[in-house]
Amino acid sequence: xxxxxxxxxxxxxxxxxxxxxxxxxxxxxxxxxxxxxxxxxxxxxxxxxxxxxxxxxxxxxxxxxxxxxxxxxxxxxxxxxxxxxxxxxxxxxxxxxxxxxxxxxxxxxxxxxxxxxxxxxxxxxxxxxxxxxxxxxxxxxxxxxxxxxxxxxxxxxxxxxxxxxxxxxxxxxxxxxxxxx
Amino acid sequence: xxxxxxxxxxxxxxxxxxxxxxxxxxxxxxxxxxxxxxxxxxxxxxxxxxxxxxxxxxxxxxxxxxxxxxxxxxxxxxxxxxxxxxxxxxxxxxxxxxxxxxxxxxxxxxxxxxxxxxxxxxxxxxxxxxxxxxxxxxxxxxxxxxxxxxxxxxxxxxxxxxxxxxxxxxxxxxxxxxxxxxxxxxxxxxxxxxxxxxxxxxxxxxxxxxxxxxxxxxxxxxxxxxxxxxxxxxxxxxxxxxxxxxxxxxxxxxxxxxxxxxxxxxxxxxxxxxxxxxxxxxxxxxxxxxxxxxxxxxxxxxxxxxxxxxxxxxxxxxxxxxxxxxxxxxxxxxxxxxxxxxxxxxxxxxxxxxxxxxxxxxxxxxxxxxxxxxxxxxxxxxxxxxxxxxxxxxxxxxxxxxxxxxxxxxxxxxxxx
Numbered sequence: 001x002x003x004x005x006x007x008x009x010x011x012x013x014x015x016x017x018x019x020x021x022x023x024x025x026x027x028x029x030x031x032x033x034x035x036x037x038x039x040x041x042x043x044x045x046x047x048x049x050x051x052x053x054x055x056x057x058x059x060x061x062x063x064x065x066x067x068x069x070x071x072x073x074x075x076x077x078x079x080x081x082x083x084x085x086x087x088x089x090x091x092x093x094x095x096x097x098x099x100x101x102x103x104x105x106x107x108x109x110x111x112x113x114x115x116x117x118x119x120x121x122x123x124x125x126x127x128x129x130x131x132x133x134x135x136x137x138x139x140x141x142x143x144x145x146x147x148x149x150x151x152x153x154x155x156x157x158x159x160x161x162x163x164x165x166x167x168x169x170x171x172x173x174x175x176x177x178x179x180x181x
Numbered sequence: 182x183x184x185x186x187x188x189x190x191x192x193x194x195x196x197x198x199x200x201x202x203x204x205x206x207x208x209x210x211x212x213x214x215x216x217x218x219x220x221x222x223x224x225x226x227x228x229x230x231x232x233x234x235x236x237x238x239x240x241x242x243x244x245x246x247x248x249x250x251x252x253x254x255x256x257x258x259x260x261x262x263x264x265x266x267x268x269x270x271x272x273x274x275x276x277x278x279x280x281x282x283x284x285x286x287x288x289x290x291x292x293x294x295x296x297x298x299x300x301x302x303x304x305x306x307x308x309x310x311x312x313x314x315x316x317x318x319x320x321x322x323x324x325x326x327x328x329x330x331x332x333x334x335x336x337x338x339x340x341x342x343x344x345x346x347x348x349x350x351x352x353x354x355x356x357x358x359x360x361x362x363x364x365x366x367x368x369x370x371x372x373x374x375x376x377x378x379x380x381x382x383x384x385x386x387x388x389x390x391x392x393x394x395x396x397x398x399x400x401x402x403x404x405x406x407x408x409x410x411x412x413x414x415x416x417x418x419x420x421x422x423x424x425x426x427x428x429x430x431x432x433x434x435x436x437x438x439x440x441x442x443x444x445x446x447x448x449x450x451x452x453x454x455x456x457x458x459x460x461x462x463x464x465x466x467x468x469x470x471x472x473x474x475x476x477x478x479x480x481x482x483x484x485x486x487x488x489x490x491x492x493x494x495x496x497x498x499x500x501x502x503x504x505x506x507x508x509x510x511x512x513x514x515x516x517x518x519x520x521x522x523x524x525x526x527x528x529x530x531x532x533x534x535x536x537x538x539x540x541x542x543x544x545x546x547x548x549x550x551x552x553x554x555x556x557x558x559x560x561x562x563x564x565x566x567x568x569x570x571x572x573x574x575x576x577x578x579x580x581x582x583x584x585x586x587x588x589x590x591x592x593x594x595x596x597x598x
Contacts, residue, residue, distance in 0.1 A: 002200070028325060032272070035318065052304045055311040063314025067344065070321055074337075138304055138364055 006047055014040030023086050027073045030086075035066045052138050206299055211285050218431045222250045225431075225495050232499035260420035265328055268417065272326035277418065277425035280319040284429040284436070286312045291439055292366050294449050294479035295469035305366040306358060309440065310351055313395070316429070317343045320404075320414050323426070327417035335413020338506060339397070339404040345513045346394035346401075349387055352521040356384035356528050357444045360548075370448035371469075375456065375545045378445040381528065383552040385445040387521055389493075392437040394509070396430060398494060400501040401509055434494055435487070442486035449479035520559055527551050 013036065020033035038061040045054035144150035188198045223238065223246070230237025242248025264273055287309045289299035302308050317340055324336020358364055360380065361372035378385045397404035405412045415426045442448060455465035468475035468482075504512075531551055535544050 002196070029272075032322070051302055052307065055304050055307045057311075059307070059311035059314050062318060063311065063347075067317060067321070067340065071340075074325075074333075138307075139362070 003047060006043075010040050010043045010047070013037075014044070025086055028070070031066060031070050031073060034069070035062050038062050038066065052141065207289075210288050210299060214285060214288060214432050214435070215428065217435070218428055219250045219254060221431045221435060221491075222253070222427075223247065225498070226250075228492070228495045229499040232496070254424070257421050257424040262422070263419050265417050267328040269326040269328070272322050273417075274422070276319050276322035276326055277422045277429075279322065280316060280429040281425050281432070283312055283316040283319060284432040287436055288432075290366050291436070292370060292443060292448055293483055294476045296476055297480060298367065301365055301367045303363070303365050303368075306354055306364045306369070306444070310347075310354070313433075314347065316433070317347075323418070324414035327414075329417050332414050332416045335404070335416065339414050342394060342397075342401065342403060342506075342509060345510055346391040346517075349513060349517040349521050350391035350395060352518070352525060353384045353388040353391065354444065355525055356381050359525070359529050359532060366443055366448075369444055370450055373447040373450065373452050374541045376445060376447045376452050380545045380548045381524075381552055382549070383520070383524055383556055384528075385441070387517055387524075388445070389441060390517065391513075392441065393494070393497065394513070396434045396437055398430075398434060399498040400504045402498075402503060403506055403509065435491060438490035438494060439483075439487045441490045442483060446486050446490075448486070449483045451482060516559075516563075520555065524552070524555055527555060 017033040017036040017040065021030045021037060024030045024033060038057060041061075042054045042057040045051075045057060145155045146152055188202050192198055226249070227237040227245070238246030238249035240246060240249070241252050264270055290302050290305040290308055292298040292301070320339045320343065321336050324332045324334075324339070327333075357369055357377045360377060361369045363369060363372065393399075394401040404414065415423060418426065449468055451466060458465050468479040471478070528548065528551070531547060532544075535547060
């Protein structure tokens with residue numbers, strides 16, 4: 001009962017602030033609403049007993065990405081009155097994109113339907129994840145990242161991607177020497 | 182026995198008992214923290230006054246001015262609530278509340294004594310880091326919402342500092358996590374049969390420095406710098422809204438002291454006394470098994486350690502000069518971050534090489550030796566670097582300061598024109 005009330009509240013917060021993100025004229029407010037939306041998603045993770053994921057969501061999305069977005073807004077627009085027309089002329093394209101993602105989501109959910117009929121069976125990932133990970137053991141999660149049978153390839157790919165981004169950022173920011181200019 | 186068990190005994194197996202227990206514990210911890218700030222401010226003013234050969238507050242409430250802060254709080258509370266014209270009403274007023282909220286939330290995983298902890302999360306340290314990263318956002322909110330360009334600039338400065346020093350703080354906290362094999366705060370306390378302060382002193386020092394910067398205290402108090410820029414991001418705040426930022430700063434500093442005591446000094450345990458006891462063949466004391474008495478003694482031990490670290494914070498504030506903003510950022514990115522990265526690598530590899538079951542004293546000495554080696558190599562590199570730059574300065578016939586601040590290049594460019 002309590003969890004259901006919490007779920008409804010979190011849904012209202014997350015979706016409501018997500019709507020504010022795309023409709024608000026003031027870019028700074030939109031960025032803040034995005035933060036609230038991220039925090040709502042972290043709340044979902046907590047209700048799902050995924051504490052590590054919730055903390056990571058807060059740290060990465062609110063502590064880093066949102067700050068970056070706000071900095072980007074502040075550096076590129078007029079600071080105090082950063083208003084913007086929230087709609088552009090690509091309505092048709094965006095409807096197609098939204099519908100496509102809805103269809104993909106429906107397909108994924110349909111594959112595992114009915115989800116957790118007796119709440120003993122967690123949904124999709126049961127087959128690949130160890131029980132210990134589902135119980136929130138960080139050590140198990142870490143081991144499965146470097147386990148050849150689990151997620152070592154996506155993990156390494158992600159780290160290579162991040163490293164490439166880091167090197168690229170340094171290259172872009174590197175001061176040009178005399179002979180290059 | 183925990184509070185939840187007690188309530189279950191009284192009210193039976195009701196579904197709302199958990200909720201009531203949570204509300205009670207949240208209320209207790211928050212009220213305690215909000216009230217102890219009154220004491221902390223008095224302590225800080227009094228101690229700094231003594232360090233600077235002054236008397237400090239001595240009128241309100243007896244000889245020692247004990248009620249001075251109470252009077253200050255009353256003054257702040259009775260002041261008019263002002264929202265500057267053109268300020269963003271919602272953001273301007275939400276920022277101070279969020280700041281205090283972020284400062285209070287982290288205490289949920291602070292282990293005061295055996296059994297006295299809000300919640301023992303298995304991702305405790307990670308939770309602390311993620312919640313405290315929210316406080317960066319509130320600084321931006323306050324700076325932007327005030328409709329004041331100086332507040333906004335102050336906010337930028339503050340965010341640059343806070344985001345930068347988050348990196349060495351997280352990395353330095355990784356070292357005790359590697360050593361203890363857990364992120365739970367209780368687990369880290371229990372794993373310390375030798376305090377990590379003596380095992381990896383370098384990590385402790387780096388954590389302490391970044392904690393100073395994260396809480397915005399001297400020598401890194403550019404966030405407010407009372408004597409120079411008159412309070413950066415919260416310049417437009419007055420009354421209790423200003424008081425909230427103050428409150429958050431003091432709660433944050435106390436929290437950093439507590440975290441240092443937990444992560445590097447063994448929290449409620451007494452590892453050094455235990456070592457001596459086992460050396461003489463006696464049983465080591467374990468407060469967790471002593472019931473209510475153990476809880477009370479453990480609480481005392483924890484508070485002693487926490488306030489010991491807090492006094493060092495005050496000591497530094499009373500004696501150190503402020504450093505420049507470029508020095509702060511250079512010190513962070515060019516010294517602290519690289520040295521912490523190297524240290525994590527060394528500690529992780531070394532701890533993997535030491536076979537499990539090795540005597541804890543041997544393990545501690547090996548880690549200590551590796552730490553000393555890292556410090557020695559770093560100092561040697563810094564020495565050579567500094568020497569080379571001084572020689573360059575002598576050859577170019579300029580002052581070192583000019584090269585460091587770039588004033589030399591600017592002057593040369595101006596000359597070329």
